Amino acid sequence: MQKKTVLITGGTGLVGRRLTELLLQRNYRVSYLSRSAHSIKDVSVYEWDIHKEAVDPRALDSMDYLIHLAGAGIADERWTDERKKVIVQSRTETIELLAHIMKAQGQRPEAFVSSSAIGYYGADTGQQKHTEQSPPGSDFMADVCVKWEAAADTVADLGVRTVKIRTGVVLSEKDGALPRMAAPARFGFGAPLGSGQQWMSWIHIDDLCAMYIEALENNAWEGVYNGVASPPATNAELTKKICKVLNRPQWLPNVPTFALRMIFGEMADVVLGSSYIENARLRNTDFTYHYPDLENALRNLLTKGHQE
Numbered sequence: 001m002q003k004k005t006v007l008i009t010g011g012t013g014l015v016g017r018r019l020t021e022l023l024l025q026r027n028y029r030v031s032y033l034s035r036s037a038h039s040i041k042d043v044s045v046y047e048w049d050i051h052k053e054a055v056d057p058r059a060l061d062s063m064d065y066l067i068h069l070a071g072a073g074i075a076d077e078r079w080t081d082e083r084k085k086v087i088v089q090s091r092t093e094t095i096e097l098l099a100h101i102m103k104a105q106g107q108r109p110e111a112f113v114s115s116s117a118i119g120y121y122g123a124d125t126g127q128q129k130h131t132e133q134s135p136p137g138s139d140f141m142a143d144v145c146v147k148w149e150a151a152a153d154t155v156a157d158l159g160v161r162t163v164k165i166r167t168g169v170v171l172s173e174k175d176g177a178l179p180r181m182a183a184p185a186r187f188g189f190g191a192p193l194g195s196g197q198q199w200m201s202w203i204h205i206d207d208l209c210a211m212y213i214e215a216l217e218n219n220a221w222e223g224v225y226n227g228v229a230s231p232p233a234t235n236a237e238l239t240k241k242i243c244k245v246l247n248r249p250q251w252l253p254n255v256p257t258f259a260l261r262m263i264f265g266e267m268a269d270v271v272l273g274s275s276y277i278e279n280a281r282l283r284n285t286d287f288t289y290h291y292p293d294l295e296n297a298l299r300n301l302l303t304k305g306h307q308e
Contacts, residue, residue, distance in 0.1 A: 010069030092151035099154035114152035120145035124273035168201035168228035196236030198274035204291035
């Protein structure tokens with residue numbers, strides 16, 4: 001059977017790198033769209049330039065599936081007006097360009113999977129529980145996600161089976177939130193952020209990548225799915241379990257909210273906001289989590305690394 005090719009935007013990010021490893025293990029070919037055609041082992045890299053509306057035609061000619069992960073980092077810089085514009089455009093204009101070219105040239109992938117985020121429901125929704133049927137919030141993060149998903153719909157409008165995964169806090173030992181929380185904990189300085197009672201809807205990176213692969217391979221998957229484990233954990237609970245797994249004490253008081261807002265500005269909502277998100281649609285599928293338990297997920301990531 002001929003290998004199928006998965007074309008990924010944003011493939012060099014945290015999720016893209018791990019997803020690539022797992023796709024290659026499953027005997028897929030993987031190709032990236034990148035701003036520079038640098039060499040990556042086992043991956044075909046094609047150039048694209050959003051500003052010039054140019055895409056190497058070989059990328060689309062060879063694709064069987066399309067995955068959209070491209071987007072400027074939410075927590076990489078302070079949210080100035082210009083940065084907010086970059087965050088939105090990097091997620092929307094990229095996929096809209098591909099949809100435009102596919103429509104013009106009559107090209108269609110067998111399936112399209114787009115990243116989104118649980119910020120769709122709002123950066124801080126308190127104790128309220130949300131499922132895929134819940135309406136969007138009204139803050140900046142919600143606006144980003146609404147526009148992100150609308151851009152993904154430009155591919156769905158071409159008749160392509162489309163899945164959108166609203167991703168929670170991705171736990172990985174290599175980057176993201178976990179190393180930043182674990183680093184002080186390793187030295188006995190672990191501390192909850194703000195009240196510590198804010199909900200964090202998390203997912204082990206391998207389970208998230210498994211969702212992407214299932215979305216490609218399972219024709220029954222379509223529409224929106226919340227990419228989270230269940231149940232979520234409070235920030236205080238996550239901090240406590242990190243310290244437990246690392247066998248370190250937790251003795252510092254919570255990092256006060258005002259200090260975080262002084263450091264991060266509006267972006268502090270990323271760590272202070274409470275999001276209780278349920279994976280309602282996943283529970284109606286045959287999808288099985290490898291790491292449904294938070295402590296086991298942390299133990300895998302912080303003490304053993306990935307279990308291949």
